[in-house]
Amino acid sequence: MPDPDTLGxxxxxDKGRQxxxxxxxxxxxxxxxxxxxxxxxxAYRAERRAAGKDSPRQPRHxxxxxxxxxxxxxxxxxxxxxxxxxxxxxxxxxxxxxxxxSWLLAGGADIQTVKERMGHSSITTTQKYLHTLPNAxxxxxxxxxxxxxxxxx
Numbered sequence: 001m002p003d004p005d006t007l008g009x010x011x012x013x014d015k016g017r018q019x020x021x022x023x024x025x026x027x028x029x030x031x032x033x034x035x036x037x038x039x040x041x042x043a044y045r046a047e048r049r050a051a052g053k054d055s056p057r058q059p060r061h062x063x064x065x066x067x068x069x070x071x072x073x074x075x076x077x078x079x080x081x082x083x084x085x086x087x088x089x090x091x092x093x094x095x096x097x098x099x100x101x102s103w104l105l106a107g108g109a110d111i112q113t114v115k116e117r118m119g120h121s122s123i124t125t126t127q128k129y130l131h132t133l134p135n136a137x138x139x140x141x142x143x144x145x146x147x148x149x150x151x152x153x
Contacts, residue, residue, distance in 0.1 A: 001043065007036055101129040 007021035010030035019030035024044050027037035048054040082091060097118065104114045115126040 001039060002036060004036075004040075010037070098129065101126065105129055 002022055004020040004022035004026075009018040010021060010026045010032040012018050013029065013031050017029070019026040019032070021032065021034060022036035022040050024037075024041050026032045026034075027041045030037070045054065049056060078093060101114050101118055104117070105111065111123065111126055111130075114129070115123050118126060120126050
């Protein structure tokens with residue numbers, strides 16, 4: 001490796017400071033990416049690893065098809081959230097979907113809109129959420145009654 005004293009100084013960084021080429025300071029603080037500065041950092045890291053002070057970082061790899069694994073979500077997100085909430089009954093993630101659809105329908109959302117939002121391919125699947133609405137049948141009859149009255153007037 002060349003002597004850093006013979007390589008000169010790096011270009012000034014954003015604070016106007018310069019560092020010697022071929023040093024870890026030149027690479028880190030100076031932001032120089034010349035081969036001499038890269039080699040100095042590589043030698044420094046190799047020396048620390050050889051002394052047992054640092055272990056090389058394992059390469060990252062994606063071991064799924066891009067989705068978050070169910071077990072990971074349940075273990076790291078869902079179960080801690082349920083525990084923090086202090087719930088004394090079991091709650092499944094699907095229960096949130098059911099509550100969401102039911103609340104949309106109870107709030108007056110159109111069943112077609114809820115169907116699309118839930119990702120259902122059939123409206124009959126979405127109709128299953130109507131059972132939670134105590135006045136759903138009454139509201140449907142009233143809507144038909146209103147249409148009939150409008151047509152006869």
